[in-house]
Amino acid sequence: MLSYILRRLGYGLVILIGVNLITFLLFFTVNTPDDMARLNIGGKRVTPDQIEKWKVERGYDKPMLFNDQAQGTDQLTQTVFWERSVSLFVFDFGRADNASGGDIGHQIAQRMGVSLRLTVPIFVLGLLASVIFSLWLVMFRGTRVDFWGVVACVVMMSISSLFYIIVGQYLFSRVARLAPISGYAGGLDAVRFLVLPICLMLVASLAGQARFFRTLFLEEAGKDYVRTARAKGLAETAVMGRHVLRNAMLPIITSSGSALPGLFMGGLLTESFFGIPGLGSYTIDAIASQDFAIVRAMVFLGSVLYIVSNILIDVAYTLADPRVRMQ
Structure with missing residues (x-):
């Protein structure tokens, strides 16, 4: 098993290098460092000196991928890609390109806890509810209970999660005033801000998981x-x-393990609409402001989590089914 895990980690390292390179190329295909400087400095009249100063402070004055031999340097570290890549692989994410962004690693450490408060209850409660509901439908397979349960799942799957958010905010926040429409507070006060998004996301995700699990259970039954x-x-x-x-645990482990990276990365849509300062809203804000440093760090972190989760899924297979062996 150890040799298998080490081999998978080696493959994962190659994948990370590829993802890092593709992210770098895609971002700078759209924007140049000069464009990024103008966007982050702001204002209609940005002087070339201000642009150059911004690029020097963030290391964008160096060549992008390859050294310019005409400058008489053969130092590999004199490229933006090399410097940023080395720091990422030791989990040193550096500072945001935005002047008010601060240290990215510190922001990730703070916001990850907020995201986990939101995503872990959604994941655990959603998994339990989907399994129980699916087993209940299979117990009454071929009856009206099963028929109308499947119809309800199809209807719920046809509705966008954005609809649940908008309607839920209107009914429970504006009309009934049972929960804040958006915002966040630390400590126990966070509960009253998280109850509504958790409940809405449970409803939005229940139907899809229930249909999938019902199919698995019907096959086994x-x-x-x-x-x-x-x-x-x-x-x-x-x-x-x-x-x-x-006996249906292996597909459940696969679907559940694939959702693990999302627990740490946060809910992009949910956090944005409810004003929750997690990693999801952090990523959305970075994309909107074209902050390459944050976007690249979040893509790299997401890739690491997906690689680790896939290895954990394989290990969990051997625990759930002794017939499965790693080779």
């Missing part, structure tokens, strides 16, 4: 070992819990 368990007189709830759920 028709197999011979399940019919044998029923023939022995085992209660239907025990059949669903001990046999159907247990």
Whole structure:
């Protein structure tokens, strides 16, 4: 297992280098350092001296990818790509291009906790609700309960999560005044700001997961070992819990593990609409202001989390099913 994990980490390192290079090229295809300087300095009249000063302060005065041999230097560290890449791989994200952005690593450490307060309850409660609801539908398969449950899932899946947010804010914040429409506070006061977005995102994500899990459970419920368990007189709830759920764990682990990076990266749409200062809103603000340093750091962090989550999924396979071996 150790050799397999080390090999996957080696593949992951190559992927990170590729993602880092593609992000760099895509960003500077759209913007030049001069454009970034004008945007961050602001104002209609930006002098060339101000642009040059901004570029020098942030290291954008150096060549982008390759050294200019005419300048008489062969130092690899004299390129923007090399300097920024080395710092990323040691998790030194540097400072934001925006003057008010501050240290990126400090911002990530602070905002990640806020994002986890929002995303972890959505993930855990959503997973439990989807599994229970799906098992309930399978127990009543072929009946009106199953039919109308599937219809409700299809209808809910057809509605955008943005609709749930807008309607939820209007009904529960403006009309009923049960929760703040947006904002955030530290400590226990955070609960009253997080309850509404958590509930709305649970409703928005329930249908898709329930349909997927119902398909898995229906496939397992028709197999011979399940019919044998029923023939022995085992209660239907025990059949669903001990046999159907247990043998459908691998796809559930896959879907759940794939969602792990999103727990740390935050909800882009939810945090933006509810004014929650997590990593999701941090990323959206950086994209809007074209802050390359923040965008690149967030893309790199997301790639690391996805690579680690995929390795954890493979390890979890061996724990859920002893027949699975890593090679």
